[in-house]
Amino acid sequence: MNIAIVPITLGRGQPLWQSLPDVQDRFSIETIGSASGLTHQLWNRVR
Numbered sequence: 001m002n003i004a005i006v007p008i009t010l011g012r013g014q015p016l017w018q019s020l021p022d023v024q025d026r027f028s029i030e031t032i033g034s035a036s037g038l039t040h041q042l043w044n045r046v047r
Contacts, residue, residue, distance in 0.1 A: 001027075007037035 003016075017023050027043040 001043040003041045003043065005039040005041065007039075 026046055028046055030042040030044075032040045032042070
């Protein structure tokens with residue numbers, strides 16, 4: 001899964017994975033940032 005995160009906050013903001021506490025244990029996550037603030041997260045399933 002490839003997630004593109006754009007640095008914008010509306011209101012208080014909302015954490016994406018707050019309601020899924022163990023989701024990060026099932027994936028390896030690689031984060032790639034750029035000077036503009038755009039961030040890509042590459043989620044690969046751990047077996």
